[in-house]
Structure formats: C-alpha cells, structure tokens
Amino acid sequence: MTGGNDARADGQGRVYQASGDQHITEHHHHGPDWSGPDSVRRPAVGRAPVVLRDRTEEMRRLRAALEPGVGNRVYVLHGLGGCGKTAVAYTLFDHATHHAGRIGLWVNASDPASLRAGMLAVAADRGATDAELMGARSGLRPAADLVWQCLDHSDQPWLLVLDNADNPAILRDGGWLRTSPAGIVVVTSRQAAARWWPGAELLHVGVLPRDEAALVLRDLAPHAGTVDEAALVADRLGRLPLALTLAGGFLAHQVIDPWTLADYGHQLDGGDGRDPIELIDQGALDTSESRHLLSRTWQLSLDALAGQGLPEANSLLRLLACWANDPLPVTLLSGAEVGSDLPVFRIESALRGLLDQSLTELLPEGVSCLRTHGVLLDSVARTIPSDQREQLAATAARQLKATLPENPERVAHDPHINLLAPHVLALLRRVVDWSVAQSVVEEATECSLRLVIALHRDGDFSSALAAADRAVELAKQCLPEDHPLVLRLRQRAGRALYRLGRFEEAEVLHRQVLEACERSLGSAALDTLESCLGLSRALWQLGREPEAMQLIWRAIAGRNETLGPVHPLTLIAKAYVSEVAPGPELDEEVAMGQTLVADCYRTVGEQHSITLLAELDQADLLRRAGRNAEALPTARRALAAHEQRYGGLYPITLAARTLLSNILAELGRYAEAIEQMETVVNARTDVLGTSHPWTVWSEGRLDEYRRLLSQP
Template sequence: MSELGARASGQGRIFQTSGDQYIEEHHHHYDAGTGGPLFGRQVVPPAPAAPDSVRMPLVGRTPGVLRDREELRRVLGAAVAGPGGEVHVVHGMGGCGKTALAHWLFTEAVREHGRVGFWVNASERMSLRAGMLAVAGDRGAAAGELAAAAAGQRAASDLVWHYLDQSPEPWLLVLDNADDPTVLEDGAWLRAGGRGTVLVTTRHATSALWNVPGVRRHALGVLPLDDAAQILCDLAPDAGDLEAARKVAERLGRLPLALTLAGSHLAHQLLESWSMDEYDRKLDEESTAIVDRGASGYGGSQARHLVGRTWQLSLDALAGQGLPEATTLLRLLSFLAADPVPLSMLAPVARGELVLDGLEPALSAGQLEPALRGLLDHSLAALVASEGERCVQAHGVLLDSVRTGVSAGQRSTFAEGAAALLEGALPEPGVDSPDARGRLTLLTPHASALLAAAPGERTGTLAVRVVRQVFDSGDYAGALGLAPGIADRIESLLGVQHPVALEARDVEARALFRMGRYPESEALHRRVLGRRELVLGPDHPDTLRSCFGLHQPLDLLDKDEEAEGLLRRALEGQRRILGADSPETLLTWALLPEVLAQLGKEGEFDAEVRALTAACERSLSPDHFTAVGARHSIACGLWMLGRFQEAEPLAREVLADRIRLQGRDHPLALSVMYLTVLIARDLGRTGEAVETLKEVLERRERVLGREHPFVTPDRERLAAWQAEVQL
C-alpha cells in the first residue's frame, strides 16, 4: 500500500513521486486465441459463469398436468426408453408448451428410465457454452480440461461430446429455447450421442440444422378444445364449469401459455373474484392484454412467460438478422382476423403494384417475401391451405398482443394498409362464380376484424361492401350472420342515418327475405326506406333500391298491389336517374313480369316481356346476371299463367345457365330447379317431379338449413307426390 492509502489490484500499479516526474505507460490487451502478448504471460478473460444446475430443469414454476400431446409423448417416451442415439427437435410458436413437454420428458427419463438428465439453456451462445461445459464437468472432465476449453485452447464441443459418449450412464440432454439455430451450429454443439437422447425445443421451424440425418422434427401446435378447457379447470376449479372454460379456451386460441396465465389469474384473485364467464366478457372488452395479469400467480415475469412479450423475442431476433420488416408485416396482419390470409392478398405489394406508405419500419416490395419467410421460420405464422389457396395464418392471441403494441400514431396507417390489402383482394362486384365465392369465404372474417380493430367510415364501408358481396354470392345465411353486427357497430360510430349504416341494414333486410323471414324483412326495409327518403331524397338511387327491396317481401306476403307500386316507382325513377338501359334498371325491370303474372295481368305481361327481352339483348351479354334473371322471371310468369309448354324449355335453359355460371348449389339455381319440378308436375310427369324434388330438398336443407320456410312445404309436397305415384 502506498503512503496515500492507494492499493493496486490485478496488474495495476501505483506510482508515488516527489518533484516533477513524467511517466508514460503502455497497456496492451489481448483476446483469447489472438496469439497473446509479446512479453509476459497471457491474460485470459473470465469464462462465462456456469449455471446453478444442469441436473434440474430451469423452467421457473414446474408445469402442472400436461394435457394432450399423447402421440408425441409416446414417440419421445420410446426414445428415452430405448438405447439412445437420437436427436428430437420440437418446434412451435412461443407459448405453445414446448418447455412443458421437455420438462415432462426430463422427469420421465430420470424417474422412470434411470437416465441422467441434463438441462441447458440454448437461447444464447454464452449460456449454451457454460451449460455444456458444466455437463462435461458432470461427466468427469477435469478442471484443467474445462479451463482450457473455456479459454479457447481446445475445442469445447469436442470435449463435451467426448465425455457424453464415455458416460457410463444413459442420459437425456435438453437444449431448451434454441430459437437461434446458429447458436448450436457454431461450434457443432448439436450431435447424436450413442448413450443418450437429445431434445431441442425451438421456435425456429425451418432451419437446415433440423434436416440432417438422425434428427427428427416434431411440430407442436395448440391444444384440442377440451384439453385446453381442462387446463383452466385444473388451475381454477372454482371459477366455472367445463362449458364456461371452453368459451375462454376458444377465445384464447387454446394456447397453453395463455391458458396457464388465465387460470393463474382466476385462481389467485384477491380484491376481485371473476368467474370464467366474467373473464370471457373481460377478454371481449379489454382484449387479451389482461392475460398477463396472471403472471404473478404463475411465478414468472420473464418475457417468455408473458403473452404480450414472448413474441417480441422472435421479432427482436429477426430485426437483429436485418429483417425489421417482419415486425411491420406482423403488425399489418394484426389488424386482420386470426384466419387464413391468402398469399395472393400480399402479392400486389411484392410486385410493387401496391405501395403502403407511412409504415414504420417501411415495407418495400423486395422485403415482403424475406419478412414473410422470417415470420414462418420463427413460428410467428404458418403456411396453410384454405379454399384451394395458399395462405398465411397467425395465432389470435399473438395478433391481439402485437396490435396492442402499435403506437397510437401508427394505428391509422396500419389500418389503412390492411384495408388496402383487403380491398385489392376482393372479387369485382357483380362477379358470382365458385372461385369468387371461395375468395369471399377467405376474406370475409378479415373485414369484420378490421372494422373491430380500427372502427371508422373507411373500414365500415369496406365491411359493408364485403357483406353485400357475400349476399350477392348466394350465401344468404352468411350475410345474415354478418350484417346485423356490422350495422350495429357502424350505427354506433356514424349514426343510424349515415348512408353506410343504411346500406348495412339494407343488406340485412334482403338477407332476412332470402332466409324466409318475410315480416322482419318488410319491417326493416320500411325503416331503411323511410330514413333514405328523409336523408337522401325520394329519387336518390339508394332510395329507389329500397323500393325494389321492399317489394320482395310484400310480394310473398300477398301484398301484391303495394309490391307492384313500389317496383314501378323504382323502375321509373331508375330510368330517369340511371338510364333505361343501365344494368340496375334492367334488373328491376326483370322482376316486373313475375309480379304482373301473379296479378293475372297477362296482356301487360306479354308486352313487358317483349320490351324487356329486346332491352337485355341490346344492352347485356346472354350470361349477364340480369339477363339470366330476366329469363328466370319470365319462365316463372309463364308457369303462373298456366303456359307450361312455353315455360318448360325456358326454365331448363335458365337452369343450365345458373348451374354453369353459379354452381348447382346456388340458391337461385335451386329456385329454378324447383320451377322445373312444378312444371313437370303440372305437365303430368309426377314421377320425374318427385326425383328432381328429392335433389332440391336435399340441397336446400344443406344450403339454406332445415328450418328455412321453403324446406317444410317441400318435404310435405314430396311425401304427398310419392304417395300418388305409389297408388
């Protein structure tokens, strides 16, 4: 110690002088393996600290009962019961239960099969290296050997595997959280050992490291619904029954981490005591952000143990690999539903046809595919097939938490980007084909989800367009399932008299009519018509559409004269406003012959048919929806007037057109098929009518439902006609 009381440590020195002195000292620092200093001994940096244990699973709170996974447990159980020499890789999204499965296998191997169990955190190089060297020490490596390996003076992985291969006891080595496969690849840490089994858990699904001989891959997904619900009941048995647990489990996407946190929350409440039903309502009100409140009861606040943060580990890793755009893409997807998103919906961005301005980080055309590949590689999304299209799909809880993390300043930008993607993917209005209906089936959930995530006029207008196209495609039950909720949300945002809200109610009223709920359809159409007259005026095209819509339930409620008056009002107004030959005017005109036939106005019927036929031939192609509809209406009118011989060939022509253009199960195809049944019966061909009616009945039950008003009369008519044929 100097007179000043200073003390040197390590290689430091104290200089004490009197008078004027000049001292110059040079320090040279060398990393291990760089050749060392020219003079004196080499200074070795300290080795990474060894883990507290490699003989115990370092998983925080020990998982409870492991639900499901029977087949995978059978395969892994057989591996630790056998001679060894296998490598198994379990991959899946964060929170799907990979570590819980590894913990189960570790316990099984140690307790049931007498294996030595080793558990190493493989999430980063330092922890992997320290853990593996500790394994070597456990298997007999000398202190000098370990020091040399730690100092870089001998190959560390060779040392570890030498002692594992020489182990007198069989073993199981778990390499947990190996989400960056390069950590294992650098240094060749992943090998198969003759006396042991290796289990790797990872979020990375597609690494080339998993495709080498001797490695078996196992994808881990979410739980079946009943098993997911049982986890909640296991953790919070007093919070509700299995049925209530099923609702919460489905809302949480059956993700084990989310279920565990939710169950922990329900079981450890003090000031509040929510039931599972109340928790389900809270999820609707506050989204899945409330799930992480269960972390304190679960015993962990690390990012991996929180649904709101576990995904960020993967996104940070992707950003570190030069793919910050993966975060942008996932944020875009988070404004859509947790349903398959067609890759064709993203393709315009990749081709440079659609530029999404203002996103942070920016998503350029050239970076879309690498960003998507990054999400797939890290199990943040998966490729699936749906409706004959390749799609990408992400988990709902993941999407909820990612969307919650989007800053307030960026939310509208991402919502607009998602709306642009969705709008560009929709079929053109008026296109009704099996392919278009399949595309609508894929896109419809995203319109509703986008409206819920970013409510506003833009997203409301888009949602109404989608539900209108669903209706026009013939999916009347689907349209009726969507329209009321969309209309309610838009009315709460924009008011009941806003044109977008009125359009949503118009679709709802038309769907009610097609589903046979005529009084409800009439009442809603009258309400919409009154509001449109008040807000838009009597001659606005939307008001005239309401006149057309209202005439339909009135027609089937035997209010024929009022129906005719409304239809003529719509037709005359459209001729003035839209033009006599516009497709919409012709569509309204196309239904007039049927109304005239119902009223017995045969002379007017014939005159209108001649004029309508000429107008359609002049303005429309034969396959145009309105042209086909006009021929359908004329065939119906001919049958109503008792002109069966004229009606039959036209009805069969229309049936062939409907089937060719819209498919055999389309409700309008079934309508004209039923018309051919009635014509055949009236022409005395009851046996033929019975056989066709059987097909109509079977298809209507499947398409419209057994409770549709058409179905019961069809069934009664079929029974009566069959009895006639048997006499």
C-alpha cells in the same frame, strides 16, 4: 537501488517496482471463479406443468428414444413461443431421470454466454478436470470439443436438453450441437426452418385440443368453475399453453375476492374496460422474465429477426394484426407495401422470417393460407404506436378491396370469400378500436359491404346476415346511422332475411331503411330506389302485390330517369315486374317481358345473369297467363342455363326447377312434375331446412301432384 529488475508474476501475483525502502502488505482472498449455472441436473423452468396435457404422440416418440442403448439422436421441439415446448422437455427430463435410468442435463441456450457456461458445467458434471475447464474458459482449448469428449465418455447414459435455442446460429458457431452414442439431445426452439437442424427429427408443438386446454385451467384452478366454463375460456385464450397457465395461475392465487372462470371470461371480453393481455400477464410468477409474459414473449422472436437483418418482419406482423387469426390467403399480402418500414420487395423475406420463427404458419392443404395465433395478434395490435395504426389499417383495407370484387357475380360456391370473411370483420373491429380517420373507417366498412354482397350471391344467406349485422354494429360506432354505407349494409341484411324466409322481419327492416334513405338522401337517390325494390319483395311474399307493384314502378321510373332505360340496374327493376305482377290479365306484362329479354340480349348478352333472370321470369309470366305450351321450352332453357352456371343447389336454379315442375303439372304431365319437385324438396330441405316457407310450399305442391297422379 539504482539497477533495473526483471520480474514475472504468475496467477494472482503482482510485480512492484519502488525507489527507496517500502513496506507492502497485500492480502489475497481466493474465492471460486465460477459464473455458470447453479445446476445442470435440474430443469431451469419458470413454472413446471402440473400435468402435461395432450402431447401423446410427441411423448411416445421421445420416450422410445430413452430406451437402453439408444443414442446419436437429436430431437427439435419447435413452435410458437408459449406453446409448451419447454413443458414437453421438462416432462421428458423427469421421465428420463426417474424411470429410464438416465441422468438429465439441462442447459439454457437462449444466448451465447448462457450456452457456453451451461455446456462447460455439463463437462464438469461429466468429469472434466479443473485444468481442462480452465483451458476451455481461457480459450486455450476448444470448449465444445471438451464438452462432447466428456459426454462421449460418460459412464452413464444421458439426456441433454438445450432449452430456448431460438437462435440456432449460436449452436452452430463453435459446434455446440452434436450427437453421441452415449445419449440423446432434445432442443426446444421457435426456429422451425429445417435447414438449421440437419439430421435432427423435428417435432412441432402447437396449441392444445379444446378438451385438454380446458383441463389445464382445471389443473391449476379446480374450484373456479366447470369443465364447460373452462373450455369457453380456453377458446378465448386460443388454447395456447402459456396463456392457459397464466390464466389458471391468476385464478388459483386470488385471495380477497376470487373470480370464477365465467368472471375471467367476461373480463377477457373487455368487461370493465380491462386490457385482456394485461389481465393474462397478471398470472405470471415473475414479471421480469419476458418468456413468462404474454405481452413480451413474442418480442424475443422479433428481436432475433432484427438481428438477422429482417426488421421488416415486425411491420409485416403488425399488418397481420389488422386481420383475424383464421386462415389468411397468402395472396392478400401481394403488393402490401407499408411505407418505408415494409417495402414490397421485402415482403417475401419478412414472411419467411415470421415462418421460421413460428410467429405464423403456412397451412399445408387447400388454398395457400397463413394462420397466426389470435392472442399473438391481439398482443401485437395493442403495442402498435398510434401514429402507425392508420397507415397499417389503410393498407389492410386496400388489400382486401383489391381481392373483394365491387359487384360480385352470382356463383355456386367460392371458398375464397369464406376465407376472407373473418378478416374483413376483424379489420373493421380494429379500426373502430384504434380511432383512425373516418376515411379509413369508410374503407373498412366498404370491404364489409362487398363481403356481404359476395356471401349473398354465393347463396350463403345466414353468413351474409350475420356479417351485415356485425358490420352495422361496428360501423355505427364511428359513422352516423344515415351514412350511405351503413344504409347499404342494412339493405343487404333485409335481403338476407327475405332469402331466409323471415318475410315479416324483412319488411320491417326494409321499411326502416327506406324511410332513412328518403330522409337523408332524397326520394330519387339510387339507394332509396334500391330500398323500394327490397321492400317490394317482402310485401310480395306476404301477399300484398299491389303495394309491391307501386314500389317497383317507382324504382323503374327513378332508375330510368337517372341511369337510362337499358342500364343493368334498370333492367333488373323491370324484371321485378315480370316476377310480381298479379294476374289474370297479363298480356301487357308478357309483351313487356319479351321486350325486356330482347333488351337484355342486346345490352348485356344472352349469358348474363340479368338475361337469365329475365328469361326465367318470362317463362313464369307465360305460365300465369295460361300459355303453358309456350312457357315449357322457355322454362327448360332457363333451368339448363342456371344449372350449368350455378349448379343444382343454387337458389335460382331451384326456382327454375320449381317453375318447370309447375308448368308440367298444369299441362297434366304429373309424373314429370313429381320428379322435378322431388329434387326441389330434397335440395331445399338440405339447404334451407324443413321449416323454411319455400320448403314447406314445395312439399305441399309435391303432395298435390302425387294426389292428382293417383286419381283415375
């Protein structure tokens, strides 16, 4: 054969050209050309919920959308990964197919290929011909148009679930998300930004209430423990449905030596050195699916953000993992640069990305705050590379130090301090666990000290004591017991014990700290002198004034030599003399008090807290010297000044009102004295409780003044 041949092959045919005689045998095996899901009529979920707990309002609104004749609606269930969005959709799907007379269609929308294959399967289910499907697959006709044409002409009303649509751009490209009068669409997504869902109704799916979270554990592992034990474990898991499901699954499937809920809770707290996140993940049925593992599910959102050009979101989330899951003031992120991974000018966009992916949330009321789930923070913290931890912790400490004043003023109440408290202690816990450089541990410990001082001067002595004790416990794991920061924290704990009326405990602690300061810092060190003053207060309340005065004079002499006679710390020490000095001969102390007030006016100003304290102590000195007529106007001025500055419930204000009441009584003006003391008793009962020594003492005085008033 010498001529050329023109030929064309169709379908699976081929064209062969040969020279000479050839014998060709070809076998064609025709199989189904299908790469889509096996079913769109059944939800593709890892583990169906035994019972859907809570979600009452969401299910009410969604079930109403399944009523006959309802269509043209899109609902978006959005929230943090693992919060149970798919469980809500699954329960609605079951209701639609078994009770509402609708067919259910379920499509995985996590990636373009799965979405396209699933939607074409929906078209096939709703009557698309083979030729139409082939044309859509080959790109000869718009695939989304075919799908929605079939849905529009469905002979049955339907519910379409687009599950795991965490990247809404996939739905937007090609127009996959539409409405139809024949049915309703429910989308589950971590993407919370409303701009992605025009015309849709957004339903936020969050963590469960405590009681309902406990029941999830009981549903899966009913014999593992009581409801109360389940509630404690649920709290530890942050009431996150994914974590609860994994924990319940783990407890339910143990065979050899089953744990109780109490055992599980102990292990979550680090018993036997277990990693809590690894323990939770052991409850997964399929460890290959990232969405079903607590340790990997968040990475899906971070990968999506990186794909959107926001890799800095990962660094910002790692910074957030240095702190706690309590509300975090947004201002703490101002200027929070973490090297080249998170430059300052990218913080805003990184935060917006985390918010959009539901990795954190902005709280709607009060101080502008973020809240990030605790299990998420722990999961992220454990994956931070060791060479990045130190820089992150140093940044977190620097941001806290910029917010916490080194020497906070006394205030009536500063809610900002209470918001920062859990984050300060969480950072200290992180740096201890991470074994970073001592300098970073010291920075975090100094933040704790500033926090404790601020809480004390805010009048929240119980919180100050708890924070000081926890900070000492953590810091001592990395710092020596005689480190100045550890000693200062213990000093503050002693002061808090004193304010709480636990004078014997305060004496023991202050004496221990004083001995440690003398041993490690020297007898003239400022920290040693501070311990002298702290111990003097406790001894004074225990009736040991001479011992207390010796310590006060020692502090005055030491501060006078080191700082000078009118340094604020020296003035404070001198004020102790006016408060503690025993009577009855007090002329010398009264003269000293007058000099102190004058020095305060000249050095720090008449409205300074030290000046107010000096004037209050001077009024008390005059009373104890028997000069009540002189003391009365000074006491009235002191009360008015303290009340204006701190409010009526602040401890020093109550002390000023008590002094005024005592002076009025000693002048025989019992009715006025009773009026003032009734206010003190009511306030101290509310603030300190009925058993506090100062409350009991005030009640005794009030009874005495009433008795004196009633006498003829």
